[in-house]
Amino acid sequence: MSDLAVESTDERVKNVSLISRLMKRPELGALAGLALVTIFFAFTADPKMFSLAGFLNFMTPASQLGILAIGAALLMIGGEFDLSVGSMVAFTGLIFGAAMVTFELPLYAAIIVTFMVAAAMGAVNGQIVIRTGLPSFIVTLAFLFILRGLSLVGLKAATGGSTQLRGVREKVEGSWIADFFSGEAFTPLFYWLAENGLVDTFKSGKPKVDGIPVEIIWFTLLAGVATWILLRSRFGSWIFASGGDSSAASNSGVPVRRVKMYLFMFTACCAALVAILTVMDAGSTDARRGFQKEFEAIIAAVIGGSLLTGGYGSAIGAFFGSIIFGMVLIGLSYTNIDQDWYLVFLGSMLLLAVLFNNMIRKRVTGER
Amino acid sequence: MSDLAVESTDERVKNVSLISRLMKRPELGALAGLALVTIFFAFTADPKMFSLAGFLNFMTPASQLGILAIGAALLMIGGEFDLSVGSMVAFTGLIFGAAMVTFELPLYAAIIVTFMVAAAMGAVNGQIVIRTGLPSFIVTLAFLFILRGLSLVGLKAATGGSTQLRGVREKVEGSWIADFFSGEAFTPLFYWLAENGLVDTFKSGKPKVDGIPVEIIWFTLLAGVATWILLRSRFGSWIFASGGDSSAASNSGVPVRRVKMYLFMFTACCAALVAILTVMDAGSTDARRGFQKEFEAIIAAVIGGSLLTGGYGSAIGAFFGSIIFGMVLIGLSYTNIDQDWYLVFLGSMLLLAVLFNNMIRKRVTGER
Amino acid sequence: MSTPIVEMKNIEKHFGSVIALAGVSFSVMPGEVHCLLGDNGAGKSTFIKTMSGVHKPSTGEIFVDGKKQAFDSPRDAMNAGIATVHQDLAMIPLMSITRNFWLGHEPTKNFGPLKYYDLKKANAVTMEEMAKMGIRLREPDQAVGTLSGGERQTVAIARAVYFGAKVLILDEPTSALGVRQTSNVLATMDKVRKKGVGVVFISHNVRHAMAVGDRFTVLNRGKTLGTAKKGEITAEELQDLMAGGQELASLEASLGGTV
């Protein structure tokens, strides 16, 4: 999938430019869509959208979505869905919040517990799908409802009647582990830059941007790791094979069930990561967190070129897909377009982005 | 698919009971789930749930959902999705409402216009999917947003600023066509039965049930017609083939593009029918009508045994699936279960229903 | 008899950077079996796919009964009387044998909105046609995906023979067949030819080709090596051409001759 060397002496092969060979990769197609959307906003939006502050502003929701989208993409490539991801964000948010506030666990323990619960729930999803052979759509859908419901019941139990659990920020203060999961990274650097007039500052002298939100870093790292796994590890090959044709893969000796199990667990852990990041940022959690995120994660993965039918896609594609989605979602606020047209705009931009990407890909690779 | 005769002299065939041959059909599997849910409510719910009034009460939402689910099932069997169905209900509701109230068209004309707009929008969805080869997921998703947004903009334009359009009931009054799309059928019969003490009445002497809601009749008819098309017409064979393997179907001479186009149009028209039925019943429409119905329709179709990957499923399955879903949705009202547990309950019942149905089917057919 | 039913001129077909066909010409006369032979990957399947409307040629022309024509879909080719058994068989695994057999040609009864699929007739004909090819089905309702390889191939052949009006294209039709079924298929080709149908027969088996072929065209690496009439060429020469002129691995005596 990566070796571009050709036996150049074969008369049965035309010479084709490097660019058209690259465009065959699913993720690079999504770049065309991203370019289109960027150009659109460059013309219509307030220039502040592309200032450093503006960039980080739309990258933050894009990153939170993107972490889920990478999980969704891997699972989709492996031939399954997880519709319970959004509810999982709420549920693991509850677990994390309750561990910190109600049970007063130290931060590191709360984080471990949260990931363990997520992995266990992912394993349950996976086991049911694998053992019964039911479509993952319907199984994880049931958990979409169940986990959402349990979050409500749990929150009310933990707070004595409210649907919002507060006070996480107070518990976290001072822990060095917290810096990995909340706030901004590289803050001293930005202060230094500000002092030297290299980045914009407020009147107070405080830099407008005082660091890179940690979710952006997590998101980028995760995209890198997932890409490495998909393209460079044997497990990656097994993911593609399991999704491409699970009985052929199993007949070739791929442990398809194990692969799918791990993917369900990974997806759930992505949801837990988003839960931890958002709960620490907001200092609270509530019963509606992550609402419909499963849906948006799948959208981002599909914009990024993953196939719903499995066996094809990429993590980098999901990375770009999430950025496209985040940009379109937030971008409208920087334009003068009447806000009532918001949904029409969102839908049209998505459609244009994928159509454009598709058109460019076909043009470049000469496929029809 | 229907001829059960066997060359009984072949020694390579075991004798198998009729029941296990029947259980192979996707729709009959869903019956097991329905039985389980019914038994559950028979034990936990107020017995009034299974009175005639209670039955019609949960059949009404089941029917409205079911009309969409039948469309969704046919489209899924044909290998595509339509995520814009819910928004289509809002959008065609707006068209219908505006035609009646703003443009003061006669009822028959408003109905024709509504179906024509729906068919046209379905055709647009279909054309984009077919021409570009993009997954229908992403294309119809764009229309989910676009149509929802247009409903909002359109409602504001039609009402001069509100998101709610009222006054349809007043315009409709007295039209005989209205009786096909709203209220109850066979009303005189039920009054006669009430006078003769054959059905329950309220204290006021009014029969508890004064007719069969028209949506139930539409739903049943549609399920019958769709089943006939799938199993008894050549178009039905083409639907299965297009969804089963579209390139093999096309290589065998099936006009796959045409089949898919018609299915998209049919699905949109199902949405329009629901829009007309509900707008006439409610007398009003608003921008959130049909919210998430696309999702519920797909759920019902999947409970009813249709495969998301296409090529397999049935309309009767979607029929039973919708009833299961409608029963679970409304059934909780008849029990003492706390509303906080509603989603947990909904998810568990869905999961149990499909697991049970799956288990029974495997047990009966001896498959593993 | 002098205008071919189908004539293909200078067909090229490129897939991205891959050149699968580099200019191939070919024709089928009524009542002849024209064998298309060649090494693996020579381009035989790609070629007959352009002939049956699956692929559009990158360049080149197609004539049907002397008139230039472009096929936009396999259905167009079918309407022009061309029936094809593709190498991958083009079957829907989840559908029954009968429904696959009749796909795209379903027999109906009544008319107007009452027109329905005549499954009774369809089942009966399917069982009968399969039996003619030497396969006794258990039931016509079995899903094609659960048939054995040869059973499935027989369905595809029986279907094409039943519906092949003017030209019948068979892409390695006997590859998965048993001896009895193979001899039935070869006999069927002979019968069909006598009715004036033109047959295109792709095979790697020289003996099969020699047994029924009237003309032989050999492809190599996307190009034609030439066309020979029956009698103008021996089995050994043909076999040499098919192997692209390269030597065969040496093996026990019994295989020394034609494989």
Add this chain to the structure above:
Amino acid sequence: MSTPIVEMKNIEKHFGSVIALAGVSFSVMPGEVHCLLGDNGAGKSTFIKTMSGVHKPSTGEIFVDGKKQAFDSPRDAMNAGIATVHQDLAMIPLMSITRNFWLGHEPTKNFGPLKYYDLKKANAVTMEEMAKMGIRLREPDQAVGTLSGGERQTVAIARAVYFGAKVLILDEPTSALGVRQTSNVLATMDKVRKKGVGVVFISHNVRHAMAVGDRFTVLNRGKTLGTAKKGEITAEELQDLMAGGQELASLEASLGGTV
């Protein structure tokens, strides 16, 4: 040499109402080519699928090196040294040739979390093994779904030969192959046998079976008709058995003999 590598006793396999195998026994010795023959639908593929862990037998026992064993998955059978080329090839169409070739056996470099898929080596070996079988690939990155029928079959065979430790099962391996590739595969079987590997060879071609087979077992309608050693049976007798004792369609003289 007296304990078989794999021995199957009284295997039955039912699918719902269908009885595909009604009690079949079979064994493979080290260093022999055991041909499994029979009519279409006789149950050959079903039988070897129980042998390679794809299906669980409804009743019957499997012994590996004399020890009773149950395969829960194809991976179990592979770990016991059994490599199989299935009739449907078991390939992932969207994946590259190299990745398909190595699927389940990926070569890795480094260790621990740094262990990565050694694609360079994988590509080189794939190109080389394919060339040995007579297929010159354009590039190891091509998706298997876009290969020609014979090219794809060659990938499956080359893979099984490369990884086949003790037993190699080939289900109609030459059905889509050209003459040159076929002779390569037959020669390869011969070479592999000499290394002491047991080979199960399914074919409808009597000449191929006679050329390489040491023993011949014929299935008919889910039952064994018997097993013969090389030399105990003639090609004509074998062909009769394979056709299930039924007559062949009469055809031109050149096909009169073995098809």
Add this chain to the structure above:
Amino acid sequence: TDIIVVSHGQANDPFWSVVKNGVDKAAKDSGVNVSYRAPETFDMVAMSQLIDAAIVQEPDGIVVSIPDGDALGPSITKAVEAGIPVISMNSGSNVAAKLGALLHVGQGEFDAGKAAGAKLAKMGGDTGICVNHEVGNVALDQRCEGFAAGFGGNVTVVPTGNDPAEVEAKIKAALESNEDIDTIMALGASLVGEPAVAAVEAVGLSGSVNIATFDLSPGFLKAVSEGKAAFAVDQQQFLQGYLPVIFLALNAEYGLIPGGNVPSGPNLITAEKASQVVELSAKGIR
């Protein structure tokens, strides 16, 4: 005695969970059997079906919210015709009497918006945004309209989804691309109010932008008490759940019923009151 409550808000909506807590308390206090039902999303058709299901059970009273009198009218009338006493709450003050409800407990959405707008205008605002996280929900539209009317100045509606990160980013975007904005009207405290406070802080405008919200959340109240936000409009929805149930229970037992509507709000919570309210809010009572 059986009483059924049918509302348009979900049990996991922070606002409606308080209503439900009121209902539960009333059930306990008066010893009646109450069930609370709501559709899964804002859905008038589904809600009318839930009312129909309630009627089938012939309870001693039904409590409903009426965001759309046309759509729910027939079901409510049917209940009244069947002889079941009905009280409306939250939305529907203008149609309640016409449909035969005995009385209404709630706040007028438009009026509440107007009051908040007037107060914000008085605090010096002249350019505001109204952040709507549930576009198409008529009650929320009315609030924005009321806000615009009371505020008098320049008002734009910003539609968002209900993800806090998205809401925060959108408000930042709005603030950055229009520096005149000095007022933010949020329509829900935890979903919009809290992210709005965070957004204002992040763009360095703390102190120069007034933030107000409908409804309460502990987080937002804390911001109010710390001076980061102006006020919250409380409609004391606990009462909207509690009172109708008590009234119907008494009605069933003694035939008693108050003579008119009960306005449960609006009640503006500013910095002075906020710290007292916080604890109750954290328990789901305010």
